[in-house]
Amino acid sequence: MEATVSRKRVDKQERKREITRAALELFAERGFEAASVSGIAQAANVSKGTIYLYFDSKEDLFFSAVAAWIDGMVSQTSGAISPNLRPAERLRALVHAMVELFISDQHSVRIAAAVFQVYLCNPRLLSERNVTRQLFQGARDAVTQVLLDGVSQRAFHPDIARNAEKIAINLLAYLDGIGLHHYMSKDYFDLVEQVDFHLDSLIEHLRRPCAKRGDE
Amino acid sequence: MEATVSRKRVDKQERKREITRAALELFAERGFEAASVSGIAQAANVSKGTIYLYFDSKEDLFFSAVAAWIDGMVSQTSGAISPNLRPAERLRALVHAMVELFISDQHSVRIAAAVFQVYLCNPRLLSERNVTRQLFQGARDAVTQVLLDGVSQRAFHPDIARNAEKIAINLLAYLDGIGLHHYMSKDYFDLVEQVDFHLDSLIEHLRRPCAKRGDE
Amino acid sequence: MEATVSRKRVDKQERKREITRAALELFAERGFEAASVSGIAQAANVSKGTIYLYFDSKEDLFFSAVAAWIDGMVSQTSGAISPNLRPAERLRALVHAMVELFISDQHSVRIAAAVFQVYLCNPRLLSERNVTRQLFQGARDAVTQVLLDGVSQRAFHPDIARNAEKIAINLLAYLDGIGLHHYMSKDYFDLVEQVDFHLDSLIEHLRRPCAKRGDE
Amino acid sequence: MEATVSRKRVDKQERKREITRAALELFAERGFEAASVSGIAQAANVSKGTIYLYFDSKEDLFFSAVAAWIDGMVSQTSGAISPNLRPAERLRALVHAMVELFISDQHSVRIAAAVFQVYLCNPRLLSERNVTRQLFQGARDAVTQVLLDGVSQRAFHPDIARNAEKIAINLLAYLDGIGLHHYMSKDYFDLVEQVDFHLDSLIEHLRRPCAKRGDE
């Protein structure tokens, strides 16, 4: 009986994951509004009614799907922080891992756009159901940690420690921005080349003392 | 009679502008899909049918509205490039003008998100009806020009000339990214502070020779 | 001034005819409901409002167009009754003239279908505004006359005189029927061949005494 | 459980048939364009959305309804061919059965008109979705068979065999034509009387050798 229960639970979870997977695909392809519950049900090989056994609403399904996607993102990128590398290379590796996702997984940028759209249009969701905080904060913390490690290993300038989080925030904002711009200006520039160029000057900056602003 | 004709013509353009304005507002508020033509008609104080006298379809209306918004953006920011300032300050002024738009005009980020969403989900529109090329290219050109001017005035390092466009692309991607992240993480960081921080290190970088990548 | 008035009147009639012509074309192409007043206005190179200066409503326009078409039909076919031919050949010539219209003028069958449709769906129009009576009755009378002439010239059997109108009614019904079936079964049979075949046995019948029905 | 499943399945088919029935009624009454899906839904006592669970589009609904009507026509008329009757009477019975439909079922002529209209205005449908072929060919085959039987039973002249299909085509075209004309000239002539008159001379013709055309 334990087996049965266990099997059942697995089945149930498995089914939920299947729905989530299909939902993510369609939400990425068409956006939140244009993706239909019918289409998701069909793609997940379940009936429309079944969706509502596992999720309260389309909105709920969307956030569950996005949360699952975020989990995947986090686990994929966190693996990229190899402690054996030197700080600069660890940062590079981390950023490259993030960019990889934008390139290998066609969906990622689209999902990001869908998420931006949904939250921007329903600001109440930012406080009520913010599944992205984990992603943003997680990523910022990861970057910040690499920076601080670099400082303590004397690979980066001590002043960096003070501004580590600002740098992290900016770096991640840049990565999202360049990903979006890349898809909007397809073939106009090479994504990896641009990112590497940004990384070069960032790393250079990490090594030098910060210039004071009035210092002109 | 001249007056009559003139008034009429003004009326028609005025009406079209009014519809465009209402459309932009609703598209910003709800996104392309969720904004309804009925709602736009109501907001513009015209009947549903009237919309279709001026625009072929909802899609047409969307792109017309976005194009109008872009025109506004361009004219507002192009005025910010004061030739009297020194290069670094010109760059700062230009970026600040852009950020101003994100802050003063609540809609801008939302419209940007809506545009990203629409183009990402309908890639065919990128080639068929790309109203953003003007914006992106115009902004990149403006930044590039400021950089090149800075080089020729010896305010920036000569190597910058070679990479001016790369820098421009990255800067603008960053600005969009930080704008989006700001709205997603409201109150978590101060937008202007972050942008200034980015600008500081960017300007510092513009003045120094580029570090070679292997240079570690 | 007389010239002016006259020219003006001609202009007005000419314009009305142009609208009628365009209307007939579109009604034939799409049917009464699917043809739009806008489309007709465009095809007639006048504004939508102008149509309503000349016609009370779409329905009015339809019947005016059909009436004009009928006038054309009548004048085209009535010319076909050459008094020099022998009765049988006169009948053949008349029928061929009618069939010609179905073949040369792609529109005729379509207009007929549209007319049938409109009257069948609005039986009140049969009494209120029956523009087809003229066509039907005119054609029947023409056929009947040819038959009676044939009898009086002893080319047809005397009994035919008694049934001349029945024969005319049936002949014209057949012609409409075969025209419609021809367009529904395109390339399945040759229209002229079928009509000639029908004519052959009809003419044969006209020459013999009518068989009594019980005569088996 | 068997009962449940069975009842359910019956329900669904029944529901579809109910929609089809209502659709046929409204299409007959108003034609394809003027009949509205809303009206059909109301007449069928279902919601508008339900229609689209059973049919892909209004067009699909139309053709399904027409196909159902054709099935009814075929089954009603095929029963009319009694093998016990002599050939001439079998032909009479068959034709009378067809005419019966035009008289008893007020809709038939209207539906025929709607079908003609739709196919004439959308010739592509003739090849893409021709639901009438079955009706036309079936009726022609039935008539042809009666004629050939008549020949082999020596009730009709041997020459008829050669022209059997031509005769069938013409007879059916005539029947449609006289049906339409009857409704257009209501009370001007008696439908059955006209058809009988046509039948009389047709049957007479079937019994005699065909006259050669030049035979004047």
Place this chain on the structure above:
DNA sequence: CATGAATGAGACTTCATTCAT
């Protein structure tokens, strides 16, 4: 006389959600 901008009803169709089975 001619225009064409404006209307608002109504067309077809899709959709998220519910509920009896």
Place this chain on the structure above:
DNA sequence: GATGAATGAAGTCTCATTCAT
């Protein structure tokens, strides 16, 4: 637990007609 039939509101868009100019 799972289904899928049913709903009705709402979507985009078209249309015949009117009226100020």
